[in-house]
Structure formats: structure tokens, C-alpha cells
Amino acid sequence: MQIELLDIIDEKKTRKEAIKVLKKYSRLRRIAGEEYAPKITISYSLEPKSSSGQTSKQVESMVLRRVSAQQDLELIAKAINNLSDMEYTRILIERYCRKKRREDYSIYSELGYSSSEYYRILNKALLEFAESYQASNLLVYK
Numbered sequence: 566m567q568i569e570l571l572d573i574i575d576e577k578k579t580r581k582e583a584i585k586v587l588k589k590y591s592r593l594r595r596i597a598g599e600e601y602a603p604k605i606t607i608s609y610s611l612e613p614k615s616s617s618g619q620t621s622k623q624v625e626s627m628v629l630r631r632v633s634a635q636q637d638l639e640l641i642a643k644a645i646n647n648l649s650d651m652e653y654t655r656i657l658i659e660r661y662c663r664k665k666r667r668e669d670y671s672i673y674s675e676l677g678y679s680s681s682e683y684y685r686i687l688n689k690a691l692l693e694f695a696e697s698y699q700a701s702n703l704l705v706y707k
Contacts, residue, residue, distance in 0.1 A: 579704050580695070582703040591664070593634045593638050597638055640698065641662075645658065648694065648697065650690075659676070660687065
């Protein structure tokens, strides 16, 4: 008897891992879009300098954080856009990627689904997202 790879995936734990990543989306979007307003120093430099004249660690840290957030957002978007069903994409975007958090009831009502149908589709979408996400392995095995 041949064991299929999909038979050994712990779906519940895999969905939880996918949710952890998707819940970071709004925060990552804020970080990626944050603007750094430099302070004007006595030397009238718009970029904070250390005593050695080098760019400060604060600026470097902010830039690295922003670039990292942008990369993470791109990987999440790529995984969502690679889903096999447009309804999966739509549900994940409505649930996790909107600026303002929406209740599940308002999402499934707007999309014309019953509660049970919505959660069935959401669960499939989360599993497929976990398979598509390339930044880390979200699949949890039994």
C-alpha cells in the first residue's frame, strides 16, 4: 500500500500555521509602508549620523525591517495568487488582507455562502495557501 503525501499532513496544525502567517499581513503592510521622518540635526543633516559620520544603526535597522516586510508581503501575495480556485483567493483576501478586520459573518453573507460552506472553503484555502507559501514550510506532518 502506497502512502500519499497528502495523507500524512496534519490538516488542523497546517491550517494553524497558515493562519499565523496570514495574521501578520496587516502588520507587515504597515511596516512596509512606514515612512521614516529623519530629525534635523545641528549639522542640518536630514539623515541621522553617528559621531563617526556613518549612517546611524536606527536608519539601517528601519530600512532592513521595511525591506524584510516588503519581501514577506510579496511571498504572501504570491502564495494567495497561486491558489487554484478564485474563491479561495477571494476568501483569504477578505479575511486576512483587508485594512479593516471583518467578521466572518459579514464575509460569507456578502459572498453568498452559508456558514458551513464558507468554513469548508476557508479550510481548503488555508491548506492550499500552506502548500504554496515559499518563505517557510507551513505543512505539518502527522
